Amino acid sequence: RNSGPDTGKVLSFRRRHLGKSLSLSYETPLKIVRGSGAFLVDETGRPFLDTVNNVAHVGHEHPRVVKAGQAQMAVLNTNTRYLHDSINRFAEALLGTFPDELSVVHFVNSGSEANELALRMARAATGHRDMIAVEVGYHGNTGACIDISSYKFDGKGGKGAPAHTHIVPLPDAFRGLYRGRDTGEKYAAHIREQIQQVHAAGRGVAGFICESIISCGGQIELPDGYLKTAYEAVRKAGGVCIADEVQVGCGRVGHAFWAFELHGVVPDIVTIGKPIGNGHPLAAVVCTRKVAEAFANGMEYFNTFGGNPVSCAIGREVLQVIADEGLQENALATGEYLKEELRNLRTSFPIIGDVRGQGLFLGFELVDDHRRPLGGQAEYLANRMRDLGILMSTDGRDHNVLKIKPPAVFSRTNADELLFRLETVLGEDAMAV
Ligand code: PMP
Numbered sequence: 001r002n003s004g005p006d007t008g009k010v011l012s013f014r015r016r017h018l019g020k021s022l023s024l025s026y027e028t029p030l031k032i033v034r035g036s037g038a039f040l041v042d043e044t045g046r047p048f049l050d051t052v053n054n055v056a057h058v059g060h061e062h063p064r065v066v067k068a069g070q071a072q073m074a075v076l077n078t079n080t081r082y083l084h085d086s087i088n089r090f091a092e093a094l095l096g097t098f099p100d101e102l103s104v105v106h107f108v109n110s111g112s113e114a115n116e117l118a119l120r121m122a123r124a125a126t127g128h129r130d131m132i133a134v135e136v137g138y139h140g141n142t143g144a145c146i147d148i149s150s151y152k153f154d155g156k157g158g159k160g161a162p163a164h165t166h167i168v169p170l171p172d173a174f175r176g177l178y179r180g181r182d183t184g185e186k187y188a189a190h191i192r193e194q195i196q197q198v199h200a201a202g203r204g205v206a207g208f209i210c211e212s213i214i215s216c217g218g219q220i221e222l223p224d225g226y227l228k229t230a231y232e233a234v235r236k237a238g239g240v241c242i243a244d245e246v247q248v249g250c251g252r253v254g255h256a257f258w259a260f261e262l263h264g265v266v267p268d269i270v271t272i273g274k275p276i277g278n279g280h281p282l283a284a285v286v287c288t289r290k291v292a293e294a295f296a297n298g299m300e301y302f303n304t305f306g307g308n309p310v311s312c313a314i315g316r317e318v319l320q321v322i323a324d325e326g327l328q329e330n331a332l333a334t335g336e337y338l339k340e341e342l343r344n345l346r347t348s349f350p351i352i353g354d355v356r357g358q359g360l361f362l363g364f365e366l367v368d369d370h371r372r373p374l375g376g377q378a379e380y381l382a383n384r385m386r387d388l389g390i391l392m393s394t395d396g397r398d399h400n401v402l403k404i405k406p407p408a409v410f411s412r413t414n415a416d417e418l419l420f421r422l423e424t425v426l427g428e429d430a431m432a433v
Contacts, residue, residue, distance in 0.1 A: 004043035007031050025393065026386045035060025038407045038414050040391065048386070049414055052393045054361070054405040057250055057275030058321040065278045068317035072310045080107075080307045090312035093319045094276075094284065097257050099266050104292035106285045107307035111246035111273030112140030114283040115209070117301075118269045119144050121287060122240045125268070125294040128204035132194050132234065135170040136217035136397045139209060139244055148209060151216045166194040170214065170397070173223050174354040175371055184225035191230050195237045205239035207268075212259030215247040218396025219363025219403055221356050227263035240291060241265070246273035246283070247361070251322050252408055254332030254359025262358065275408075278318050282311045327408040331359035338362060338404065338415045345419065349426040351377065351433060362404040365396070368433045373398035377431050384425045390418055 010031055014022075030048070034041040037059040040048045050060070058065060072086065080087060091105050108114050123129055131148050133139070138151035146152050147162050154160065154167075161167050169177045171187040178186045191208065198205050208230060214220040231241045248259035249272050256262050258270065268291050273283035287295075295301070305311070322328060339355055342364055346352040351374065353367035366374040366381070378394040381402065385392045395403050406414070425431065 004031050006043055025391075027383050028386075030386070030391075038410045047389065049390045049406075049417055051404050051406045051410070051418055052391050053407060054247060054252060055274040055277075056279055056407045057252070058278050058318055058325065058327060059407045059409040060279070062278060062321060064321055065280075065314055065317050069280060069310055069314045072313035075309075077308050077310045079302075079304060081302075084309050084312075086309035086312040086316070087307050090316040090319075093316050094272075095286065097319070098270070098286055101266050101288050102270060102286045103289055104287055106287075106301065106303075107311065108283045108285065108303055109281045109305050109311075110140070110283050111244075111271065112142045112145050113303075113306070114246065114271035114273055114285050115139045115145050115148075115242075115244060116142045117285045118209070118242050118271050118287075119148070119206075121269055121285070121291050121295045122207035122242065124297060125240050125291045126204060126206045126238055128206040128239070130164045130166060130198045130203050130205050132166045132168060132191055132205065132208040132239070134210050134214060134217070135167050137170075137209070137211065137214060137244075138216035139246075166198060168194055170217050170220060171223050171226050172217070172220050174356070174365065175367070175373075178223075181223050184223040184227075185229055187223060187226055188229035188233065192233045195233060195239075199237070205234065205237045207240040207242055208234040209242040209244055211244045211246075211248060212263060213248050213253065213357060213361055215361075215403070215405075216395055218365065218398075218401035219357050219361065221358065222263065227260065227265050231265050231267075240268040242269045242271065243267035244271050246271055247405070250275040250318075250408075251328030252331050252359050252361050252405070254328060254335050257328060259358070259361075276315050276318060277311065278314065280311060280314045281305075282315050284315075322408070325409070328359075330410075331408045334410055334412055334415055335359040335362060337412060338418070341415070341419050342422075345423065345426065348423075349431075351426065351431060357404070360404070360406055360408055360410055363395075363401045364404075365401045367400065373400035374433065375399040377433075378402060380430050381422075381425050384428065384430075385421055388421045388424070390421050 031043045032040045133148040138149045139145045168190040243260040253259045269287040342355040354365045366378045378400045382392045
């Protein structure tokens with residue numbers, strides 16, 4: 001395995017002085033020094049095709065985004081207590097991508113901060129604290145976000161769900177409690193059951209939070225009708241519905257700009273992160289006027305960096321690049337092609353149990369012929385692909401799902417390169433079941 005000349009030194013400093021809970025990708029970690037389009041370049045100058053990074057949405061270090069940030073940084077960066085055109089222009093462009101009901105935005109600096117604020121809003125709007133969230137979901141690193149993230153509190157170092165969090169089964173049509181795409185109603189029934197339990201305990205429901213394709217859970221597409229039925233039940237109980245679009249938003253899913261739109265619902269609160277800043281720390285909470293009014297109870301919401309002119313210039317440029325370069329259309333065309341070809345690979349390699357996702361938010365799952373998860377093979381595959389110059393990552397409860405969520409500039413040629421290398425590795429002895 002090749003690692004660069006400097007990797008050892010960087011690694012040993014990191015081990016001594018950086019927090020131990022940080023993780024590194026791959027058995028032989030990479031030292032990346034540059035990015036461009038769908039590629040990352042290591043310290044030896046070797047390019048790697050990036051199939052993982054949905055943050056660098058319009059491509060790593062997109063020149064227009066870099067320039068927009070540099071230009072504004074050279075003039076002014078300050079907070080939202082002054083009037084500035086940059087924040088208004090970005091807010092207008094961002095809200096223009098939403099249904100009319102979602103008309104108020106708060107800018108923050110990370111997906112975690114966005115969900116943290118969304119939780120505060122849900123509490124303010126309902127007077128309640130109890131949240132319903134999905135098994136193996138992840139919503140961020142703050143205290144309140146960990147409290148609704150089964151991916152964390154049910155995993156290593158976790159202490160299980162706190163009393164005010166109510167977890168419903170992962171609506172996994174392939175390997176979950178109920179199987180098939182027509183299981184939306186059955187899965188949603190668990191939400192009604194949780195609502196009843198909250199009520200039975202003499203409390204009320206603040207809200208329900210869900211991604212429209214569940215990422216850390218293993219690129220899980222929601223079964224038909226799930227979100228619609230879930231939202232109806234939660235609203236009937238007086239709760240608000242939060243769509244976490246941190247991973248799936250900004251045109252990535254192809255058929256829609258926001259993934260909740262695939263399900264014919266309109267959330268009360270939407271949280272946005274990763275892709276909107278293309279790597280710059282920028283995130284947002286978009287909500288209905290009703291929720292915004294309830295949140296504005298007299299206590300000032302101040303965020304030192306949220307909505308600063310530099311971040312807003314960057315966010316606006318990202319939205320313009322997505323439109324100018326047709327990246328939503330590319331995500332759809334390239335994603336459909338890739339999904340189809342991955343399904344074809346499944347015929348030769350039955351270890352691929354399921355291929356799923358929308359646009360350039362795809363996943364394939366490695367299982368044996370009893371649908372038992374093959375996490376070891378998934379890890380082997382990701383590490384071998386890295387050796388061959390392609391960056392992939394695994395996720396899901398059993399870490400047996402390969403996630404494909406590249407920069408949205410990912411081309412058909414890039415897809416062909418990925419497929420070519422996958423075919424090689426899938427045929428290796430270590431992949432045998
Ligand atoms: N929500 C989802 C669905 C996420 O995947 C993440 C990050 N992986 C977050 C929220 C938190 O975002 P951040 O890391 O920017 O705080």
